[in-house]
Amino acid sequence: xxxxxxxxxxxxxxxxxxxxxxxxxxxxxxxxxxxxxxxxxxxxxxxxxxxxxxxxxxxxxxxxxxxxxxxxxxxxxxxxxxxxxxxxxxxxxxxxxxxxxxxxxxxxxxxxxxxxxxxxxxxxxxxxxxxxxxxxxxxxxxxxxxxxxxxxxxxxxxxxxxxxxxxxxxxxxxxxxxxxxxxxxxxxxxxxxxxxxxxxxxxxxxxxxxxxxxxxxxxxxxxxxxxxxxxxxxxxxxxxxxxxxxxxxxxxxxxxxxxxxxxxxxxxxxxxxxxxxxxxxxxxxxxxxxxxxxxxxxxxxxxxxxxxxxxxxxxxxxxxxxxxxxxxxxxxxxxxxxxxxxxxxxxxxxxxxxxxxxxxxxxxxxxxxxxxxxxxxxxxxxxxxxxx
Amino acid sequence: xxxxxxxxxxxxxxxxxxxxxxxxxxxxxxxxxxxxxxxxxxxxxxxxxxxxxxxxxxxxxxxxxxxxxxxxxxxxxxxxxxxxxxxxxxxxxxxxxxxxxxxxxxxxxxxxxxxxxxxxxxxxxxxxxxxxxxxxxxxxxxxxxxxxxxxxxxxxxxxxxxxxxxxxxxxxxxxxxxxxxxxxxxxxxxxxxxxxxxxxxxxxxxxxxxxxxxxxxxxxxxxxxxxxxxxxxxxxxxxxxxxxxxxxxxxxxxxxxxxxxxxxxxxxxxxxxxxxxxxxxxxxxxxxxxxxxxxxxxxxxxxxxxxxxxx
Numbered sequence: 001x002x003x004x005x006x007x008x009x010x011x012x013x014x015x016x017x018x019x020x021x022x023x024x025x026x027x028x029x030x031x032x033x034x035x036x037x038x039x040x041x042x043x044x045x046x047x048x049x050x051x052x053x054x055x056x057x058x059x060x061x062x063x064x065x066x067x068x069x070x071x072x073x074x075x076x077x078x079x080x081x082x083x084x085x086x087x088x089x090x091x092x093x094x095x096x097x098x099x100x101x102x103x104x105x106x107x108x109x110x111x112x113x114x115x116x117x118x119x120x121x122x123x124x125x126x127x128x129x130x131x132x133x134x135x136x137x138x139x140x141x142x143x144x145x146x147x148x149x150x151x152x153x154x155x156x157x158x159x160x161x162x163x164x165x166x167x168x169x170x171x172x173x174x175x176x177x178x179x180x181x182x183x184x185x186x187x188x189x190x191x192x193x194x195x196x197x198x199x200x201x202x203x204x205x206x207x208x209x210x211x212x213x214x215x216x217x218x219x220x221x222x223x224x225x226x227x228x229x230x231x232x233x234x235x236x237x238x239x240x241x242x243x244x245x246x247x248x249x250x251x252x253x254x255x256x257x258x259x260x261x262x263x264x265x266x267x268x269x270x271x272x273x274x275x276x277x278x279x280x281x282x283x284x285x286x287x288x289x290x291x292x293x294x295x296x297x298x299x300x301x302x303x304x305x306x307x308x309x310x311x312x313x314x315x316x317x318x319x320x321x322x323x324x325x326x327x328x329x330x331x332x333x334x335x336x337x338x339x340x341x342x343x344x345x346x347x348x349x350x351x352x353x354x355x356x357x358x359x360x361x362x363x364x365x366x367x368x369x370x371x372x373x374x375x376x377x378x379x380x381x382x383x384x385x386x387x388x
Numbered sequence: 389x390x391x392x393x394x395x396x397x398x399x400x401x402x403x404x405x406x407x408x409x410x411x412x413x414x415x416x417x418x419x420x421x422x423x424x425x426x427x428x429x430x431x432x433x434x435x436x437x438x439x440x441x442x443x444x445x446x447x448x449x450x451x452x453x454x455x456x457x458x459x460x461x462x463x464x465x466x467x468x469x470x471x472x473x474x475x476x477x478x479x480x481x482x483x484x485x486x487x488x489x490x491x492x493x494x495x496x497x498x499x500x501x502x503x504x505x506x507x508x509x510x511x512x513x514x515x516x517x518x519x520x521x522x523x524x525x526x527x528x529x530x531x532x533x534x535x536x537x538x539x540x541x542x543x544x545x546x547x548x549x550x551x552x553x554x555x556x557x558x559x560x561x562x563x564x565x566x567x568x569x570x571x572x573x574x575x576x577x578x579x580x581x582x583x584x585x586x587x588x589x590x591x592x593x594x595x596x597x598x599x600x601x602x603x604x605x606x607x608x609x610x611x612x613x614x615x616x617x618x619x620x621x622x623x624x625x626x627x628x629x630x631x632x633x634x635x636x637x638x639x640x641x642x643x644x645x646x647x648x649x650x651x652x653x654x655x656x657x658x659x660x661x662x663x664x665x666x667x668x669x670x671x672x673x674x675x676x677x678x679x680x681x682x683x684x685x686x687x688x689x690x691x692x693x694x695x696x697x698x699x
Contacts, residue, residue, distance in 0.1 A: 060604060061604075062604070081608075082603040083604070083605075083606045083607055083608050087604075088604055088605065089600075089601070089604045091597055091600070091601055095595060095597040095598050095600065095601035096601075097598060097602075098598075098620070099616075099619045099620055108605050108615075109605035112605060112606040112607045112611060113606050154605070158606070
């Protein structure tokens with residue numbers, strides 16, 4: 001993967017400082033500070049209405065911020081109209097010009113900047129997006145995926161400092177979407193332009209982006225590489241919006257070295273203190289989280305064979321569904337109802353059936369701790385809605 | 389069509405064929421049955437009158453002795469040579485009114501479509517509101533507006549505008565009423581909604597994101613208008629100009645109420661021939677010439693504007 005955010009100070013970074021937008025009494029985007037390193041593939045991820053598109057439109061100049069500044073490298077572009085910004089957008093519905101053919105659509109930006117000989121450039125760009133044959137068709141004669149690529153070509157041909165993508169794959173079916181994700185990633189690697197991608201699809205963000213900013217209610221909840229966000233979420237919203245998380249309400253008991261020992265339903269669970277963003281003082285309430293695929297499941301009879309030093313809880317299987325690659329279990333336990341566990345279908349143990357008493361265990365290193373003051377279900381319903 | 393010819397190879401089972409046929413036949417007949425009332429209407433109220441009028445135009449005779457079809461095509465030539473100035477004048481006035489309607493109507497339609505916000509419905513109602521009053525009353529109102537001692541004439545006079553328009557031959561002395569200007573004003577006013585509504589419809593259909601996309605692609609607002617908005621609104625411009633020009637050419641009320649004998653349009657001639665002079669063949673011939681001329685002009689116009697190429 002091509003990442004450049006390890007090297008500091010770039011001339012082409014996108015810097016948002018205190019950037020905010022309010023409509024009357026409604027705050028669409030709370031003042032946010034964000035730096036998108038030059039050449040990176042950056043995703044703004046969130047449910048609809050979280051302010052991600054507004055943020056993108058403020059970078060494009062299509063929306064006027066009520067506070068803060070937008071900088072591209074050293075240039076403050078906050079006051080510039082969109083047609084003077086070295087930024088191009090791929091719109092959600094592509095917004096291709098219906099009266100122009102594909103060639104003229106792609107050439108539009110070049111012509112507006114007074115470039116005379118556009119033929120070669122447009123030809124090359126159409127080759128890049130594999131649409132050389134379609135140059136003289138009208139947009140409505142192309143399929144959704146082809147239109148999408150025209151939209152990308154039309155923006156990219158201008159060599160913008162930043163390419164903004166507003167849910168560019170939202171209108172495509174699942175298979176095409178997967179294909180276009182890889183395609184966009186390939187193009188980004190090839191041209192090396194900074195991409196800022198807005199999406200509500202966590203999988204899309206994780207597949208494509210180097211850095212993901214999860215937005216919720218007009219704020220950035222957490223920012224980091226996808227693996228960091230997934231493995232060590234800082235809020236329940238992030239934990240639930242990116243994949244599935246199991247939460248156990250627990251009280252801080254003692255500290256032992258780099259770990260925190262927590263009490264939950266009579267048992268003890270261990271959490272590395274580096275992975276805890278909740279309270280650390282004894283008696284503090286922590287939501288202890290663990291991802292379903294990190295957990296191993298054994299019948300209660302075999303509990304003796306579980307290695308030492310693993311977090312363990314007991315429960316009863318209430319439901320299981322076979323998914324081919326894995327089997328998904330729902331386990332009821334005293335500390336948490338509906339504990340989700342994904343078990344790879346390597347050696348299937350037939351004792352693991354609904355009603356069976358089981359022990360769940362996992363490596364404490366996979367545990368994360370969150371402040372229990374927040375809603376453990378934040379981000380759950382939204383995911384369900386978007387998935388439809 | 390390709391799918392029809394490539395449809396299932398040989399007939400499957402002969403026993404099934406008759407069972408499958410009847411519903412298909414009924415399905416085929418339905419569209420024609422649905423068309424029937426409309427076709428009947430067209431026949432009775434369009435085709436028949438046109439045929440009747442065509443036969444009238446080649447009749448000779450007098451009201452007392454009765455008319456007879458004598459295939460007297462000379463009526464056409466006589467009518468044309470006698471009344472060509474009125475034809476030219478009609479086209480000139482109608483064209484002026486159409487241009488004025490476009491100049492006034494485009495910004496108005498643009499405003500309603502893109503800028504009016506919550507005022508949109510109110511402005512639309514204001515555009516349509518004149519239709520609630522009769523055509524005649526509306527035109528008579530302009531008689532008052534343009535009256536010799538009215539404020540409009542007074543202001544135009546004070547600004548010496550009338551000196552210029554008189555010099556151009558649009559007005560006469562310090563009068564506006566009974567001049568070409570008054571007739572064109574009346575035509576413009578009366579047909580403005582026919583321009584605004586189609587323009588509005590085609591502008592409103594334009595996805596505002598196309599403006600954003602053009603802006604994003606380095607087109608300043610004026611370029612965006614020239615390269616995106618205007619080309620996409622061409623269907624509206626074409627239908628608006630047709631809806632204005634065609635009825636304006638044949639109109640006689642405006643010339644009758646706001647004009648003088650020097651501003652008579654072809655509609656006035658036809659009306660007089662039919663209702664006062666009772667020379668039916670000439671009136672019918674004039675109507676046919678007008679119809680043919682408009683049909684020709686419209687065909688050329690649509691070809692030239694190339695709207696069939698637009699979405």
